[in-house]
Amino acid sequence: MTDMEKAQLVWGDDGVLRSAVFDDVYFSIEGGMDETDYVFLKGNDLPGRFAGRDRFVIAETGFGTGLNFVMTWRAWQKAQERGEVSRNAVLEYISFEKYPMSGVEIQEALDGFGDLSREVELLGLDYPTAPMRGVNKIDWHDRIMLTLVFGDVNDWIGEMPFKADAWYLDGFSPNKNEGMWTERVFEWMGRLTANGGTISTFTAAGFVRRGLMAAGFTMKKVKGFGKKREMLAGEFSSNIENGVNKSRERNPWFSIGRAKKEAMRALVVGGGIAGCAAAWSLSKRGLEVDVIERDTVASGGSSNLAGLYQPHLSVAWSEQAAWVNSANDYVERWLVKHGEKFNDKLFHRCGVFHPALTEREEKRFKSILKARHWLNDTVMHWMSKEKAAEMVGYDCACGGLMVEMGGWVRPGMLCKLLLNTSKAHVLEGKNVLRLIKEKDKWSAELAGGEVMGGYDVVVVANAIDARQFDWAACLPLRVVRGQLSVMNAGSELKCAVSGGSYILPGIEGKTVVGATFGPDDWEDDVREDDHTKVMTGMREVLPKLAEAMQGVEWEGKVGFRCVGEDRLPMVGRMPEVEFYKNAYDDLKDGKAWKNYPEGQMIEGLYVSVGHGSRGLVSGMLGGELIGAMVKGEALPVGRRVVEAVHPARFLVRKLKRGET
Incomplete structure (x- = not known):
């Protein structure tokens, strides 16, 4: 580009x-x-x-x-x-x-x-x-x-x-x-x-x-x-x-086409950021929306005190960078428009400082500044060690990259604001066992035998729990355990800092430090070793703050991120697997030039899962993308990015390798 x-x-x-x-x-x-x-x-x-x-x-x-x-x-x-x-x-x-x-x-x-x-x-x-x-x-x-x-x-x-x-x-x-x-x-x-x-x-x-x-x-x-x-x-x-x-459509297996009929009612499964964002976007477009959450709204990965948001730091353009940057931009505009009345209680655009701990990092950060992903230099700029200390509020180990277009958000409050500013109806403590398609309508069978039906659109946004549905077998979802430490003391930190650990400015007299990364680890116990890891990361970049936090009481918070195998979420329409196997079988023979038919999707079924550590922004954009797809609007990201997050991509890769 x-x-x-x-x-x-x-x-x-x-x-x-x-x-x-x-x-x-x-x-x-x-x-x-x-x-x-x-x-x-x-x-x-x-x-x-x-x-x-x-x-x-x-x-x-x-x-x-x-x-x-x-x-x-x-x-x-x-x-x-x-x-x-x-x-x-x-x-x-x-x-x-x-x-x-x-x-x-x-x-x-x-x-x-x-x-x-x-x-x-x-x-x-x-x-x-x-x-x-x-x-x-x-x-x-x-x-x-x-x-x-x-x-x-x-x-x-x-x-x-x-x-x-x-x-x-x-x-x-x-x-x-x-x-x-x-x-x-x-x-x-x-x-x-x-x-x-x-x-x-x-x-x-x-x-x-x-x-x-x-x-x-x-x-x-x-x-x-x-x-x-x-x-x-x-x-x-x-x-x-x-x-x-x-002429042949590029990558016809990544169908984007709108629904065959005008959607009036939607069911969203999952009450975290991804689900609440989808409910808000669909409700805004005039759909009647029900949200079903097996626990309470924002009870899973969206239950942390606060989380970091910022652009993707990359030199070259990539689909991943474009997705995250679009998501970050969307969230910033949404927060200013809908959440500004909450002052600093919901979010704070305080900026994020990235210390250049090595010469290699310094070179990379300066290359990012030259990449011109944005029109002006108000998004990010270089800061010396001395200037960083002034802007951060503590002596820093080194100079680095200051990202102005970032800060922190409270995900639980964001979920509730999304639902409160929509007309969605929320059902908590309900577990969806099956999704059933009959003719052109969807219904959900709940634990206890209750059935809710009459939906034109279903959005599954319940993270790793999406694996319970048979049609989700083509989605390679996995869990990453993360533990953060909530220190029972505030600080003089003026902006967020992200190095070996990320550290957020004081929120309600507490300081959030995170987070560990443990793939396929399902243990929910709080570990002293993980606390030591994140505090060591703090010490590398803000030694005086780390010293001040010694002996302070802390509370560990364990969460489970749902991720895919390529570090991008899965957002969009779900493919008809058998159609793909039959229509695109020749892909394993290298016949990518063939005039293939357009991919067939399961009518009315969408997913927004696998958002990982960027869930605060990625889940929000996922909801907006689905809303635009349902209504056949111009999409909030380009076609290549849509294809990069398309739920059918893993199935197509397997077909090209001859594995299905």
């Missing part, structure tokens, strides 16, 4: 904003709002085509200042005010941008459009404070979902499974920004457009018209905006008849 790059802005003497990279304007000198209205809204017969739609999807190349989005948002709102669009209807807006601006720059760029002041203010509030390479999905206002994909559109357009009803082909002039106007982009536009979908663009360039026609669009030249003589507009005819869309 190529890097995103910071926008280079220049204000001209004429008061118009330009890109220094492309020497081109962001909007017309003759009026930015009028240009957007003419070229993109009227060019796609909007807002007229909004009428009567429950969902409308717009895709765009070149988010720029966000003017097109803000104008579209306003047009959607006015259509609702006129009664042409239901208040429950959803507008999805997906935009690709290689040169993103900061939120401050966007507000400055749109400051002159007084009629849009309310929309611009809200855009500035919810726009990512630290734009991240890849997918940045924002649950906007008024059932509007904005997905910003930061990076080269050539790399990312194939990562986003959606069907657009309208395309805004924007961006800088084709003769100045040739890298965006490519055959690959045109071809993918055809693949990602719904039948009857439309497209418009300010340019009338011949190669653009020919490229879009080859992708399945019927194109025509129409009068351009202002002094521009012509522009292009078109309609997509069929994704079956045109040749480019007959």
